[in-house]
Amino acid sequence: MSALRIVDLTPELGARVSRNVPLSKHTSWHVGGPADLFFTPRDLADLAQFVRQLPAAVPLFWIGLGSNLLVRDGGIRGAVICTHGALGTLERLSATRIQAQAGVPCARIARQCVKWGLGPAEFFAGIPGTLGGALAMNAGAWGGETWRHVVEVDVLDRRGVRHTRPPADYDIGYRRAAGPADEWFIGARLEFDRAPGINSQAIRELLDKRRQTQPIGEWSCGSVFTNPPGDHAGRLIDSAGLKGFRIGGASVSEKHANFIINHGAARAADIEALILHVQRRVKETHGIELHAEVRIVGEPA
Numbered sequence: 528m529s530a531l532r533i534v535d536l537t538p539e540l541g542a543r544v545s546r547n548v549p550l551s552k553h554t555s556w557h558v559g560g561p562a563d564l565f566f567t568p569r570d571l572a573d574l575a576q577f578v579r580q581l582p583a584a585v586p587l588f589w590i591g592l593g594s595n596l597l598v599r600d601g602g603i604r605g606a607v608i609c610t611h612g613a614l615g616t617l618e619r620l621s622a623t624r625i626q627a628q629a630g631v632p633c634a635r636i637a638r639q640c641v642k643w644g645l646g647p648a649e650f651f652a653g654i655p656g657t658l659g660g661a662l663a664m665n666a667g668a669w670g671g672e673t674w675r676h677v678v679e680v681d682v683l684d685r686r687g688v689r690h691t692r693p694p695a696d697y698d699i700g701y702r703r704a705a706g707p708a709d710e711w712f713i714g715a716r717l718e719f720d721r722a723p724g725i726n727s728q729a730i731r732e733l734l735d736k737r738r739q740t741q742p743i744g745e746w747s748c749g750s751v752f753t754n755p756p757g758d759h760a761g762r763l764i765d766s767a768g769l770k771g772f773r774i775g776g777a778s779v780s781e782k783h784a785n786f787i788i789n790h791g792a793a794r795a796a797d798i799e800a801l802i803l804h805v806q807r808r809v810k811e812t813h814g815i816e817l818h819a820e821v822r823i824v825g826e827p828a
Protein backbone atom coordinates (compact mmCIF):
# COMPACT_ATOMS: atom_id res chain seq x y z
CA MET A 528 0.00 0.00 0.00
CA SER A 529 3.10 2.21 0.11
CA ALA A 530 2.36 3.28 -3.46
CA LEU A 531 -0.71 5.13 -2.20
CA ARG A 532 1.16 8.16 -1.02
CA ILE A 533 -1.44 10.84 -1.01
CA VAL A 534 1.42 13.18 -0.01
CA ASP A 535 2.52 12.97 -3.64
CA LEU A 536 -0.50 15.13 -4.49
CA THR A 537 -0.63 18.86 -3.85
CA PRO A 538 -2.46 19.58 -0.56
CA GLU A 539 -5.39 21.09 -2.49
CA LEU A 540 -5.86 17.96 -4.62
CA GLY A 541 -5.09 15.61 -1.74
CA ALA A 542 -7.84 17.20 0.33
CA ARG A 543 -10.39 16.35 -2.36
CA VAL A 544 -9.43 12.69 -2.65
CA SER A 545 -11.60 10.41 -0.50
CA ARG A 546 -10.27 7.24 1.06
CA ASN A 547 -11.95 3.85 1.55
CA VAL A 548 -15.07 4.81 -0.36
CA PRO A 549 -17.60 1.94 -0.57
CA LEU A 550 -18.17 1.31 -4.25
CA SER A 551 -21.59 -0.13 -3.43
CA LYS A 552 -22.64 3.54 -3.45
CA HIS A 553 -21.47 3.91 -7.04
CA THR A 554 -22.78 0.75 -8.72
CA SER A 555 -26.29 -0.09 -9.89
CA TRP A 556 -26.08 -3.51 -8.21
CA HIS A 557 -25.33 -1.65 -4.94
CA VAL A 558 -22.53 -4.07 -4.07
CA GLY A 559 -18.77 -3.67 -3.97
CA GLY A 560 -16.07 -3.06 -1.37
CA PRO A 561 -14.03 0.12 -0.90
CA ALA A 562 -11.80 2.00 -3.31
CA ASP A 563 -8.52 2.96 -1.61
CA LEU A 564 -8.76 6.40 -3.22
CA PHE A 565 -11.77 7.95 -4.95
CA PHE A 566 -11.67 11.14 -6.98
CA THR A 567 -14.33 13.07 -8.85
CA PRO A 568 -12.61 15.78 -10.89
CA ARG A 569 -13.99 19.30 -11.26
CA ASP A 570 -13.16 19.44 -14.94
CA LEU A 571 -10.73 18.17 -17.52
CA ALA A 572 -7.79 20.27 -16.33
CA ASP A 573 -8.36 19.10 -12.76
CA LEU A 574 -8.52 15.49 -13.93
CA ALA A 575 -5.31 15.78 -15.95
CA GLN A 576 -3.55 17.33 -12.97
CA PHE A 577 -4.69 14.50 -10.69
CA VAL A 578 -3.53 11.81 -13.12
CA ARG A 579 -0.16 13.57 -13.61
CA GLN A 580 0.43 13.76 -9.88
CA LEU A 581 -0.63 10.22 -9.05
CA PRO A 582 2.47 8.02 -8.62
CA ALA A 583 2.88 5.72 -11.63
CA ALA A 584 2.74 2.65 -9.34
CA VAL A 585 -0.81 3.40 -8.18
CA PRO A 586 -3.32 1.38 -10.23
CA LEU A 587 -6.01 3.51 -11.85
CA PHE A 588 -9.60 2.48 -12.51
CA TRP A 589 -12.34 4.62 -14.09
CA ILE A 590 -16.05 4.39 -13.50
CA GLY A 591 -19.05 6.20 -14.90
CA LEU A 592 -22.42 5.29 -13.41
CA GLY A 593 -21.34 1.77 -12.39
CA SER A 594 -24.21 0.22 -14.36
CA ASN A 595 -22.13 -2.55 -15.87
CA LEU A 596 -19.81 -3.36 -13.00
CA LEU A 597 -19.56 -6.12 -10.43
CA VAL A 598 -17.03 -4.85 -7.90
CA ARG A 599 -15.97 -7.65 -5.56
CA ASP A 600 -16.49 -7.29 -1.81
CA GLY A 601 -12.80 -6.55 -1.10
CA GLY A 602 -12.99 -3.45 -3.31
CA ILE A 603 -10.44 -1.89 -5.64
CA ARG A 604 -6.79 -1.26 -4.76
CA GLY A 605 -5.50 2.01 -6.09
CA ALA A 606 -7.38 5.07 -7.27
CA VAL A 607 -10.86 5.18 -8.79
CA ILE A 608 -11.77 8.15 -10.97
CA CYS A 609 -15.47 8.86 -11.30
CA THR A 610 -16.55 10.81 -14.39
CA HIS A 611 -20.22 10.97 -13.43
CA GLY A 612 -21.01 14.41 -12.05
CA ALA A 613 -17.90 15.71 -13.84
CA LEU A 614 -16.95 15.97 -17.51
CA GLY A 615 -20.54 16.89 -18.32
CA THR A 616 -20.52 19.20 -21.34
CA LEU A 617 -22.68 18.38 -24.33
CA GLU A 618 -22.80 20.61 -27.39
CA ARG A 619 -23.78 20.65 -31.04
CA LEU A 620 -20.88 21.26 -33.42
CA SER A 621 -22.71 21.28 -36.77
CA ALA A 622 -26.00 20.25 -38.37
CA THR A 623 -25.35 16.56 -37.66
CA ARG A 624 -22.40 16.41 -35.29
CA ILE A 625 -22.32 16.66 -31.49
CA GLN A 626 -19.57 16.61 -28.89
CA ALA A 627 -19.97 15.14 -25.43
CA GLN A 628 -17.66 14.62 -22.50
CA ALA A 629 -17.32 11.18 -20.95
CA GLY A 630 -19.44 11.89 -17.85
CA VAL A 631 -22.58 12.83 -19.80
CA PRO A 632 -25.38 10.32 -19.11
CA CYS A 633 -26.50 8.47 -22.23
CA ALA A 634 -30.12 9.38 -21.46
CA ARG A 635 -29.22 13.07 -21.72
CA ILE A 636 -27.65 12.50 -25.14
CA ALA A 637 -30.87 10.80 -26.26
CA ARG A 638 -33.10 13.64 -25.00
CA GLN A 639 -30.89 16.41 -26.37
CA CYS A 640 -30.59 14.79 -29.80
CA VAL A 641 -34.38 14.61 -30.00
CA LYS A 642 -34.50 18.36 -29.21
CA TRP A 643 -31.89 19.01 -31.90
CA GLY A 644 -33.84 16.88 -34.41
CA LEU A 645 -31.05 14.29 -34.70
CA GLY A 646 -31.26 10.53 -34.77
CA PRO A 647 -31.15 7.67 -34.34
CA ALA A 648 -29.98 8.45 -30.78
CA GLU A 649 -33.16 7.33 -28.97
CA PHE A 650 -31.54 3.97 -28.14
CA PHE A 651 -29.28 5.80 -25.67
CA ALA A 652 -32.33 6.59 -23.52
CA GLY A 653 -32.51 3.11 -22.02
CA ILE A 654 -28.80 2.81 -21.20
CA PRO A 655 -28.35 4.00 -17.62
CA GLY A 656 -24.65 4.78 -17.97
CA THR A 657 -22.31 7.55 -19.09
CA LEU A 658 -20.89 8.14 -22.55
CA GLY A 659 -17.47 6.95 -21.24
CA GLY A 660 -18.98 3.63 -20.16
CA ALA A 661 -20.89 3.38 -23.45
CA LEU A 662 -17.66 3.85 -25.40
CA ALA A 663 -15.83 1.27 -23.27
CA MET A 664 -18.67 -1.25 -23.69
CA ASN A 665 -19.89 -0.30 -27.19
CA ALA A 666 -23.28 -0.09 -25.50
CA GLY A 667 -26.33 -0.55 -27.67
CA ALA A 668 -30.02 -1.28 -27.74
CA TRP A 669 -32.90 -1.62 -30.18
CA GLY A 670 -30.54 -1.95 -33.14
CA GLY A 671 -28.46 1.12 -32.21
CA GLU A 672 -24.82 0.96 -31.11
CA THR A 673 -22.49 3.61 -29.69
CA TRP A 674 -19.50 3.21 -32.00
CA ARG A 675 -21.59 3.44 -35.18
CA HIS A 676 -21.80 7.15 -34.38
CA VAL A 677 -18.23 7.84 -33.28
CA VAL A 678 -16.21 10.21 -35.43
CA GLU A 679 -13.34 10.68 -32.98
CA VAL A 680 -12.68 10.07 -29.31
CA ASP A 681 -10.60 12.10 -26.87
CA VAL A 682 -8.59 10.08 -24.39
CA LEU A 683 -6.29 10.76 -21.48
CA ASP A 684 -3.21 8.63 -20.94
CA ARG A 685 -1.54 7.57 -17.68
CA ARG A 686 0.73 10.63 -17.79
CA GLY A 687 -2.26 12.94 -17.99
CA VAL A 688 -1.67 13.75 -21.68
CA ARG A 689 -4.65 14.13 -23.99
CA HIS A 690 -4.91 12.47 -27.43
CA THR A 691 -7.54 12.34 -30.16
CA ARG A 692 -8.11 9.00 -31.87
CA PRO A 693 -10.18 7.77 -34.83
CA PRO A 694 -12.35 4.63 -34.57
CA ALA A 695 -9.72 2.81 -36.69
CA ASP A 696 -7.49 2.72 -33.58
CA TYR A 697 -10.01 0.42 -31.84
CA ASP A 698 -11.08 -3.18 -32.26
CA ILE A 699 -14.84 -2.75 -32.04
CA GLY A 700 -17.32 -5.59 -31.59
CA TYR A 701 -20.52 -6.56 -29.86
CA ARG A 702 -20.31 -4.95 -26.37
CA ARG A 703 -16.57 -4.55 -26.83
CA ALA A 704 -14.14 -1.79 -27.78
CA ALA A 705 -10.47 -2.61 -27.30
CA GLY A 706 -7.98 0.21 -27.73
CA PRO A 707 -4.50 1.24 -26.63
CA ALA A 708 -3.66 0.26 -23.03
CA ASP A 709 -3.65 2.79 -20.20
CA GLU A 710 -5.88 5.32 -21.91
CA TRP A 711 -9.37 6.37 -20.84
CA PHE A 712 -12.17 8.20 -22.64
CA ILE A 713 -12.71 11.85 -21.79
CA GLY A 714 -15.12 12.64 -24.63
CA ALA A 715 -16.17 12.00 -28.20
CA ARG A 716 -17.62 13.56 -31.30
CA LEU A 717 -20.66 11.68 -32.56
CA GLU A 718 -22.46 11.91 -35.89
CA PHE A 719 -26.19 11.40 -36.38
CA ASP A 720 -28.67 11.93 -39.21
CA ARG A 721 -31.12 14.77 -39.41
CA ALA A 722 -34.43 13.47 -38.08
CA PRO A 723 -36.85 16.39 -38.38
CA GLY A 724 -39.93 14.34 -37.39
CA ILE A 725 -38.43 12.94 -34.20
CA ASN A 726 -40.04 13.77 -30.85
CA SER A 727 -39.87 12.56 -27.26
CA GLN A 728 -42.71 10.10 -27.89
CA ALA A 729 -40.13 7.86 -29.62
CA ILE A 730 -38.14 7.71 -26.36
CA ARG A 731 -41.23 7.12 -24.24
CA GLU A 732 -42.23 4.17 -26.42
CA LEU A 733 -38.80 2.53 -26.14
CA LEU A 734 -38.76 2.99 -22.36
CA ASP A 735 -42.28 1.54 -22.11
CA LYS A 736 -41.20 -1.53 -24.06
CA ARG A 737 -38.30 -1.93 -21.65
CA ARG A 738 -40.53 -1.68 -18.59
CA GLN A 739 -42.74 -4.44 -19.99
CA THR A 740 -39.88 -6.90 -20.51
CA GLN A 741 -37.17 -5.97 -17.98
CA PRO A 742 -37.11 -5.59 -14.18
CA ILE A 743 -36.52 -1.83 -14.33
CA GLY A 744 -36.31 -0.21 -10.89
CA GLU A 745 -34.76 -3.25 -9.22
CA TRP A 746 -31.03 -3.35 -8.42
CA SER A 747 -29.36 -4.94 -11.43
CA CYS A 748 -26.68 -4.43 -14.03
CA GLY A 749 -28.89 -4.96 -17.04
CA SER A 750 -27.99 -8.01 -19.11
CA VAL A 751 -25.40 -10.08 -17.30
CA PHE A 752 -24.33 -12.17 -20.31
CA THR A 753 -23.83 -11.33 -23.96
CA ASN A 754 -26.13 -13.11 -26.39
CA PRO A 755 -24.41 -16.04 -28.12
CA PRO A 756 -24.57 -15.90 -31.94
CA GLY A 757 -28.11 -16.56 -33.16
CA ASP A 758 -29.63 -16.97 -29.71
CA HIS A 759 -30.55 -15.07 -26.55
CA ALA A 760 -28.84 -15.60 -23.21
CA GLY A 761 -32.18 -14.95 -21.47
CA ARG A 762 -33.91 -17.75 -23.41
CA LEU A 763 -31.10 -20.23 -22.63
CA ILE A 764 -31.13 -19.37 -18.92
CA ASP A 765 -34.92 -19.59 -18.75
CA SER A 766 -35.05 -22.96 -20.48
CA ALA A 767 -32.34 -24.27 -18.14
CA GLY A 768 -34.94 -23.71 -15.39
CA LEU A 769 -33.04 -20.94 -13.65
CA LYS A 770 -35.61 -18.14 -13.38
CA GLY A 771 -35.91 -17.27 -9.70
CA PHE A 772 -32.81 -19.33 -8.74
CA ARG A 773 -31.26 -17.68 -5.70
CA ILE A 774 -27.88 -17.53 -3.99
CA GLY A 775 -27.74 -15.43 -0.82
CA GLY A 776 -29.41 -12.11 -1.52
CA ALA A 777 -29.28 -12.39 -5.32
CA SER A 778 -31.53 -14.19 -7.75
CA VAL A 779 -32.15 -14.65 -11.47
CA SER A 780 -35.00 -12.30 -12.40
CA GLU A 781 -38.41 -13.88 -12.96
CA LYS A 782 -39.17 -11.18 -15.50
CA HIS A 783 -36.02 -11.42 -17.67
CA ALA A 784 -33.68 -14.35 -17.09
CA ASN A 785 -30.58 -12.45 -18.26
CA PHE A 786 -30.92 -10.07 -15.29
CA ILE A 787 -29.64 -10.86 -11.79
CA ILE A 788 -31.34 -8.92 -9.02
CA ASN A 789 -29.87 -7.80 -5.70
CA HIS A 790 -32.86 -7.94 -3.36
CA GLY A 791 -31.16 -5.60 -0.89
CA ALA A 792 -28.64 -7.61 1.08
CA ALA A 793 -26.65 -9.43 -1.61
CA ARG A 794 -22.87 -9.44 -1.49
CA ALA A 795 -20.82 -9.31 -4.67
CA ALA A 796 -19.78 -12.90 -3.85
CA ASP A 797 -23.46 -14.03 -4.06
CA ILE A 798 -23.81 -12.44 -7.49
CA GLU A 799 -20.51 -13.85 -8.75
CA ALA A 800 -21.46 -17.34 -7.48
CA LEU A 801 -24.81 -17.02 -9.26
CA ILE A 802 -23.07 -15.97 -12.50
CA LEU A 803 -20.84 -19.08 -12.31
CA HIS A 804 -23.82 -21.30 -11.49
CA VAL A 805 -25.80 -19.99 -14.47
CA GLN A 806 -22.81 -20.51 -16.78
CA ARG A 807 -22.38 -24.12 -15.54
CA ARG A 808 -26.07 -25.01 -15.85
CA VAL A 809 -26.47 -23.47 -19.32
CA LYS A 810 -23.35 -25.34 -20.48
CA GLU A 811 -24.70 -28.64 -19.08
CA THR A 812 -28.19 -28.09 -20.51
CA HIS A 813 -27.46 -26.54 -23.89
CA GLY A 814 -23.72 -27.08 -24.46
CA ILE A 815 -23.33 -23.30 -24.87
CA GLU A 816 -20.85 -21.16 -23.00
CA LEU A 817 -22.25 -17.85 -21.81
CA HIS A 818 -19.81 -14.95 -21.49
CA ALA A 819 -20.29 -12.21 -18.93
CA GLU A 820 -21.11 -8.81 -20.40
CA VAL A 821 -20.68 -7.19 -16.99
CA ARG A 822 -17.13 -6.31 -15.97
CA ILE A 823 -16.08 -8.18 -12.82
CA VAL A 824 -13.34 -6.26 -11.01
CA GLY A 825 -11.62 -5.86 -7.66
CA GLU A 826 -10.53 -8.15 -4.83
CA PRO A 827 -12.54 -10.83 -3.05
CA ALA A 828 -13.29 -10.08 0.63
Ligand SMILES: Cc1cc2nc3c(=O)[nH]c(=O)nc-3n(C[C@H](O)[C@H](O)[C@H](O)COP(=O)(O)OP(=O)(O)OC[C@H]3O[C@@H](n4cnc5c(N)ncnc54)[C@H](O)[C@@H]3O)c2cc1C
Binds near residue numbers: 594595661666712743
Ligand atom coordinates in the same frame (compact mmCIF):
# COMPACT_ATOMS: atom_id res chain seq x y z
C1 LIG B 1 -31.33 -1.54 -16.04
C2 LIG B 1 -30.15 -1.59 -16.96
C3 LIG B 1 -30.34 -1.68 -18.33
C4 LIG B 1 -29.25 -1.72 -19.20
N1 LIG B 1 -29.49 -1.79 -20.54
C5 LIG B 1 -28.44 -1.80 -21.39
C6 LIG B 1 -28.66 -1.86 -22.81
O1 LIG B 1 -29.78 -1.86 -23.30
N2 LIG B 1 -27.58 -1.89 -23.62
C7 LIG B 1 -26.31 -1.87 -23.13
O2 LIG B 1 -25.34 -1.88 -23.94
N3 LIG B 1 -26.07 -1.82 -21.80
C8 LIG B 1 -27.09 -1.78 -20.93
N4 LIG B 1 -26.85 -1.73 -19.59
C9 LIG B 1 -25.46 -1.79 -19.09
C10 LIG B 1 -24.78 -0.42 -18.90
O3 LIG B 1 -25.73 0.61 -18.67
C11 LIG B 1 -23.90 -0.05 -20.09
O4 LIG B 1 -22.87 -1.01 -20.30
C12 LIG B 1 -23.25 1.33 -19.91
O5 LIG B 1 -22.63 1.70 -21.11
C13 LIG B 1 -22.23 1.37 -18.78
O6 LIG B 1 -21.91 2.73 -18.55
P1 LIG B 1 -21.39 3.21 -17.13
O7 LIG B 1 -21.07 4.65 -17.20
O8 LIG B 1 -22.36 2.81 -16.07
O9 LIG B 1 -20.06 2.36 -17.02
P2 LIG B 1 -19.47 1.63 -15.71
O10 LIG B 1 -20.38 0.52 -15.31
O11 LIG B 1 -19.12 2.65 -14.69
O12 LIG B 1 -18.14 1.00 -16.32
C14 LIG B 1 -18.23 -0.07 -17.27
C15 LIG B 1 -16.85 -0.29 -17.87
O13 LIG B 1 -16.48 0.88 -18.61
C16 LIG B 1 -15.24 1.39 -18.13
N5 LIG B 1 -15.33 2.85 -18.19
C17 LIG B 1 -16.25 3.68 -17.64
N6 LIG B 1 -15.99 4.94 -17.95
C18 LIG B 1 -14.86 4.93 -18.70
C19 LIG B 1 -14.06 5.95 -19.35
N7 LIG B 1 -14.39 7.23 -19.24
N8 LIG B 1 -12.98 5.57 -20.07
C20 LIG B 1 -12.66 4.25 -20.17
N9 LIG B 1 -13.34 3.25 -19.59
C21 LIG B 1 -14.44 3.60 -18.87
C22 LIG B 1 -15.15 0.91 -16.69
O14 LIG B 1 -13.79 0.87 -16.26
C23 LIG B 1 -15.75 -0.48 -16.81
O15 LIG B 1 -14.80 -1.40 -17.30
C24 LIG B 1 -27.93 -1.68 -18.68
C25 LIG B 1 -27.75 -1.57 -17.30
C26 LIG B 1 -28.83 -1.52 -16.45
C27 LIG B 1 -28.59 -1.38 -14.97
